[in-house]
Amino acid sequence: MTKLKIERLTRCFQGLVALNDVSFSMEEGEILGIIGPNGAGKTTFINLVSGIIMPSSGRIEYKGRDITYAPAHERARLGIARTYQLIHPLENLSLIENVMVGSIFARGNGLKAARRKARDLCAALGLENLGRDTSKLTILEIKKMEIARALANEPEVLLLDEVMAGLNSDETRLLIGMVQSVAKERCLAVGVVEHVMGVIRELTHRVIVLEAGELIAQGPYEEVSKNPRVIEAYLGGAA
Amino acid sequence: MNRNLLRLAAALAGAAAVALPAFAGAYPLQVARNVIMYMALAITWDMLLRSGQISFGIAGLFGIGAYAAVLGVLRAGMSPWLSIAFAAAFAGAASFLIGFLILRLRTMYFSIVTLALAEIFRIVIHNLPEFTGGPEGVVLEGVIMKGSASGLYWLTLGGLAVALAASWGFEKSRMHFALTAIRNNETSAKSSGIDIFRWLLVAFVVTSSIQGLLGGIYVQSYGFATPDSVFDANFTLLPLAMALLGGIHSTIGPVLGAILLGLAAEWLKLRIPYGHLVVYGIIIIVVILFMPKGLYGLARKVSGAADRRRA
Numbered sequence: 001m002t003k004l005k006i007e008r009l010t011r012c013f014q015g016l017v018a019l020n021d022v023s024f025s026m027e028e029g030e031i032l033g034i035i036g037p038n039g040a041g042k043t044t045f046i047n048l049v050s051g052i053i054m055p056s057s058g059r060i061e062y063k064g065r066d067i068t069y070a071p072a073h074e075r076a077r078l079g080i081a082r083t084y085q086l087i088h089p090l091e092n093l094s095l096i097e098n099v100m101v102g103s104i105f106a107r108g109n110g111l112k113a114a115r116r117k118a119r120d121l122c123a124a125l126g127l128e129n130l131g132r133d134t135s136k137l138t139i140l141e142i143k144k145m146e147i148a149r150a151l152a153n154e155p156e157v158l159l160l161d162e163v164m165a166g167l168n169s170d171e172t173r174l175l176i177g178m179v180q181s182v183a184k185e186r187c188l189a190v191g192v193v194e195h196v197m198g199v200i201r202e203l204t205h206r207v208i209v210l211e212a213g214e215l216i217a218q219g220p221y222e223e224v225s226k227n228p229r230v231i232e233a234y235l236g237g238a239a
Numbered sequence: 240m241n242r243n244l245l246r247l248a249a250a251l252a253g254a255a256a257v258a259l260p261a262f263a264g265a266y267p268l269q270v271a272r273n274v275i276m277y278m279a280l281a282i283t284w285d286m287l288l289r290s291g292q293i294s295f296g297i298a299g300l301f302g303i304g305a306y307a308a309v310l311g312v313l314r315a316g317m318s319p320w321l322s323i324a325f326a327a328a329f330a331g332a333a334s335f336l337i338g339f340l341i342l343r344l345r346t347m348y349f350s351i352v353t354l355a356l357a358e359i360f361r362i363v364i365h366n367l368p369e370f371t372g373g374p375e376g377v378v379l380e381g382v383i384m385k386g387s388a389s390g391l392y393w394l395t396l397g398g399l400a401v402a403l404a405a406s407w408g409f410e411k412s413r414m415h416f417a418l419t420a421i422r423n424n425e426t427s428a429k430s431s432g433i434d435i436f437r438w439l440l441v442a443f444v445v446t447s448s449i450q451g452l453l454g455g456i457y458v459q460s461y462g463f464a465t466p467d468s469v470f471d472a473n474f475t476l477l478p479l480a481m482a483l484l485g486g487i488h489s490t491i492g493p494v495l496g497a498i499l500l501g502l503a504a505e506w507l508k509l510r511i512p513y514g515h516l517v518v519y520g521i522i523i524i525v526v527i528l529f530m531p532k533g534l535y536g537l538a539r540k541v542s543g544a545a546d547r548r549r550a
């Protein structure tokens with residue numbers, strides 16, 4: 001079933017076209033990789049889908065419903081959750097309270113129920129000492145907390161913006177396993193932005209490639225990685 | 240650990256506050272009434288601050304409540320008690336409309352607009368003399384409860400009880416999560432489903448209503464209102480200094496700050512007239528520069544360090 005349908009989505013910043021006429025869809029149970037060089041428009045895409053910014057033109061449909069201009073908090077309630085490339089822990093709330101927020105506001109749970117659910121979620125992700133300040137957490141714990149916070153919305157679409165960045169290879173492998181099992185368990189449509197191609201290859205069923213705001217290729221990773229335009233985009237970006 | 244001790248201390252302090260008229264003379268009672276009123280205002284200021292919004296509008300809403308109460312009595316024939324409730328309702332309704340206009344503003348833009356509120360209301364009242372009494376103000380026939388010193392004290396204490404209850408309500412409910420998340424990061428608050436404008440509006444209306452209530456209690460206790468007396472900038476600055484000194488983002492901080500500053504100001508007032516205002520200014524600057532979490536924050540840091548040493 002199609003969870004998210006993007007049609008001709010475009011967003012300009014002053015003169016710059018950050019996302020240009022992009023169309024594709026995300027399916028239930030599918031992990032979609034979103035790749036492209038720096039500045040390709042990946043974060044812009046996530047911002048548009050989660051309602052943090054509004055598109056210049058185009059359309060976003062979630063489970064058949066037009067949400068193109070719906071406010072961000074409403075989309076969170078409908079079932080779209082995300083993490084941030086630049087992490088934003090709520091520093092005046094403890095670890096577990098950070099995770100409770102989505103449960104309270106996106107799901108409308110009472111504080112007791114939210115605390116119980118947050119505890120379960122943290123346990124599933126291997127987070128401990130839940131009363132700690134977020135300033136006391138390791139990078140891995142912060143990344144897990146960010147994922148837990150997004151999952152607390154009980155989303156159907158989950159967008160992860162470079163959650164693996166800054167982790168070592170063991171930690172990355174651990175988190176890949178967790179994302180996979182969570183996605184499967186909850187039958188999520190997951191969008192994953194990552195720069196590390198090993199992560200994309202291991203994690204995703206399908207990949208879309210953005211370059212300078214344009215969708216230049218899509219398909220399984222093995223196929224897309226052989227696409228000459230994609231190779232050129234990456235080499236061009238590296239040069 | 241010492242949570243029960245704190246509860247006991249709070250209960251004792253509450254009992255002592257209620258019983259004060261039994262053993263205090265007229266002057267200490269008057270001082271206590273003043274401290275209590277500013278304490279309540281400081282608490283309401285802090286409640287909105289927990290969302291990150293710095294309001295300079297306390298005097299505006301306080302004055303609006305004060306005028307709603309006197310005009311309720313003089314123009315609509317309300318009883319003094321009803322007029323106090325009306326003051327809260329009127330300030331609440333006014334803040335609801337104002338909130339729609341200004342709660343999309345942030346940082347200094349929000350602060351400056353709230354600072355203008357008292358000025359705008361004052362000008363309006365100046366310019367409608369038939370209805371409001373104009374610059375000379377209006378006088379009530381009498382003071383509520385015939386001016387009984389202990390009665391007025393308890394009335395003000397009642398106002399404080401409302402502020403304390405609301406503040407604890409904020410701390411113990413989802414409001415705490417909403418306001419803290421908004422203060423820390425609005426973008427991620429939205430992504431967690433928080434309707435920022437709605438929560439800010441609720442917080443603004445609740446705190447403004449209590450400020451209006453206190454304005455109503457204040458005029459009914461003195462029996463008159465002039466634009467210059469009820470929109471006095473001190474109603475904004477003193478609570479702000481008290482909350483900053485005691486420690487922001489908590490209920491206990493403004494309470495501590497109000498007791499310390501309120502008593503210090505009273506002592507200073509007797510020695511150097513107007514000197515207390517200079518002291519307020521100095522305290523605001525020193526606290527902001529060197530003690531951003533106030534005395535309560537400092538105490539928690541010290542006791543936290545002590546706990547760690549013991550552990």
Ligand SMILES: Nc1ncnc2c1ncn2[C@@H]1O[C@H](COP(=O)(O)OP(=O)(O)OP(=O)(O)O)[C@@H](O)[C@H]1O
Binds near residue numbers: 016038039043085
């Ligand atoms: N708020 C903004 N104002 C102006 N320009 C912006 C804004 N946000 C993004 N851009 C520009 O839009 C383009 C796409 O940015 P975006 O953040 O989506 O890239 P990205 O693919 O996520 O890159 P990265 O891999 O570096 O995270 C960039 O050129 C960026 O400078």
Ligand SMILES: [Mg+2]
Binds near residue numbers: 042043044085161
């Ligand atoms: Mg990005």
